[in-house]
Every structure is written in structure tokens, then in C-alpha cells.
Amino acid sequence: MSNFIEKIKERAKRDKKTIVLPESMDRRVLEAGAQALKEELANIIIIGNYDEIDKVGEGLDLSKAIIIEPESSPLTDGLINDLYELRKEKGMTLEDAKKLIMEDYMYFACMLVKTGKADGVVSGACHSSANTLRPALQIIKTKPGTKLVSAFFLMIVPDCEYGEDGTFIFADSGLVQNPNPEELAAISISSAETFKQLVEKEPVVAILSHSTKGSASHADVDKVVEATKIAKEMNSGFQIDGELQLDAAIIPEVAKSKAPDSKVAGHANVLIFPDLDAGNIGYKLVERLAKAKAYGPITQGIAAPINDLSRGCSSQDIVGVVAITCVQAQNK
16 A cells, blocks of 8 residues: 555545445446445445445445435435436436436436535546546536546555656546647646645646657647646746656656756656557556556546546555545535
């Protein structure tokens, strides 16, 4: 267990939040719910059929969980009406709303957050990112002042001298397919804010490329150069630089030769990837080869914390994301 996640758990315990787990059909999720309750990290709401939860969760202590069965819950009719009112201008009928609330537990979960009955949602262990994020974007919407919802992984690399003692944010590694320069700049600022909030250290942001300071010429490099310029003009107060190759971004000796005038090079702890291919491949390489813990994809820019999971996650990974979601909700 990393020291970082222990600290996050301690912060979660100080101001307990209510987190919804809609994937009651997955034992890993129920194991995580039981563990979060045992550690007193959060109040846990599980959505699902009572009999199925008993079956899937056999042997687990879920006695302190709030279990909501949409078919029988007194909340259901109100949430159906609220969803209909929220989406009727987009063409949603009352029948559509009923079907979504009764059959898609993610919609039920997001409506619990929207109506103030919960503080956050963790889903995605057995559903795609689209299944998790579509209801969130339709119902919770973006945070005021945020142009773009993006996703990051919190990477904890064991025995690592780079980053913040081996702690990094990798973004966007889960959502925005091919960000343009403005979007890449927005992801950089959001990720810096997130790093400061979660890690409680000063973010040092590198916008990555296959080129360092003009060593290669290509449209992909131009995009990163433009994104860096925009991010710096946003006057966020954060240290941001690009374009930097990965080694120049995190290794001081390489930075001295490749980017001697950069204050970021050699010290980066927030790594911004040029597109989703690079971000997804990058986090999985580090997770599998360096045996790092990868928590995410965690969203940033939504008005309440609605967090995705990798479908290869363990129950302990889910507990970590529940704790992170609590801390995000405390800072909402």
C-alpha cells in the first residue's frame, strides 16, 4: 500500500462523504464497498437487486451499506420525474426516463448526486467509459469555469526517484481522443489543479512530445508547442513547459543537455500526453512493467466527482478510487 493512498484515506475519513457504487453485479465492487465501510472511508450506497447482491456478495459484510433496489425504492418515482424535467428539452420522454432509471443503474446513481442524496459515483469495473461518463455529462454537467472534462490516472511508481517521490498524474489517459491545442492547454491546467488538490504538492507540468524544444519538425509537434503557449498565456501560476520528450521531462541529467533553459525539464510530476493513444499506452506500460499502482481513469471538470475504473481493476484499486472520490467531493 502506497504512503500516498494512506494519506488520501486519512483525508477521506476526516469528512466522510457518500459514494454510490452502481455495479452491484461485480464481486470486486462489492468487496471494495465492504472494505471501504470497514475502513470507515465513506458511506456507501449500492444500487441493485437485493437477491443478486446477496448472491454475488456472499460472505461479505455489507450490513452498513445502504442498498437501493430501483424496483422497490420510494426514491425511484421522484428520480424518474427529475430526470425527465432535466432532459425533456433534449427530447427525453417520461417513458425514456423511467427506462433509464429502472434499467441503467448509472443514471440512478448520477441522479442521486444531482439531487444531493450522494456526493460522488465510482463505476466502470464492468462497463465501458462511455457507459460511465455519458450519464454524468448529461446529468451532472461540467464544473463552472471549466471548458473541458478530461480524465487522468494517478500513478504511484515504487522505488522511483522521479516525479513527486514516484507520484505522477498522467493525462489525458482515458477520455479525450485527440485534443487540439486549446484542449491540451485546458487539460494541463486542470491536471495541475488536481495534482495540487490530491497530492498537496506543487505541480510541475510537462506537455510531452517525441520532440524536445525543436529537435523534430512535424504537425504533431506544432500542436504541443501551440498548447504550451496557450497554457502559459492562461497565467495559472503553475509551472508548465513543452514540448518535452519523456526523459527530458523527468530526468535531471537528460534535461540539462536537451532543455537547459527549462525550469520544468527534469522535475515534472504532471505528464500531459499529446493524445489518448499515447496516454493510454503510457500508463499501461508504467503500470505493468514498473509494477506501479494506477488509479483511474479519474475525471476532472465535472461538477461532482464521477469516476471511471479500468476494467482490469482489483477490489483494492476500487477502494483507492473511492477514497480519491471522497477527497474530490470534500474540495468540490
